[in-house]
Amino acid sequence: MSFTDFAPIAAETVWRVVMQAAGYQCQCTGGCKPEGAHKTNPGHRCKREHKPWQPLIVTAAAPTGDPHKDMGAEQVAYCGPCYDGHLAATKRTARAAADKHETDTPLFDLAPEGSDL
Template sequence: MTRRPPLGVSAVWQTVMEAAGYRCHCTGGVCGSQHAKSGMRCHRTADNHRLIAAPADLLLTPAVAAAVPAGRLLAWCPQCHTGALARQRAAARNLARNEAPEPAGLFDL
């Protein structure tokens, strides 16, 4: 087994991985994959991939993310983390675009 924690806060990583069963938490659609071949949950584990601990809201600033307690962090494989981050960024852009005020008309007075 290669369940090696990353350098740094290994106790936090260990807590998160134990809660996740040493498996990426990602479920169907979060990262863009339905994970249909693995029961709607990512098949990647700490035995064969380097998992990371990160919050569900991947758009948090680094300072805010660092303050998230270990019990609220999730296990992510790099592929699901990248996919989920891209989807969250796209959703935030769409929300900002939809909330932006209508531009003034060319001939409005």
């Protein structure tokens, strides 16, 4: 029995296809941390491999935390720390976009009709 035999019960077929394409290695290339993690690794790729005590997960390349949205996106293999980093980065981006929209859109238009304000 090899470490590739430890697959999840749910969505095993998709998991195996993604893991085989990934070579049973985390596919993160540094987007998990703002300062560019994995810079010194060959191909800038995370070194973690799938093992029973350190399993990789199959998730969206830019996870949202919503399994329904993530299921339809491009699927990749991530280790736990890289997944957490990508999820935090996605949430930061969404929060920044929401904040920008909030400041760009006035709650009330207080200019009188016919005015050029």
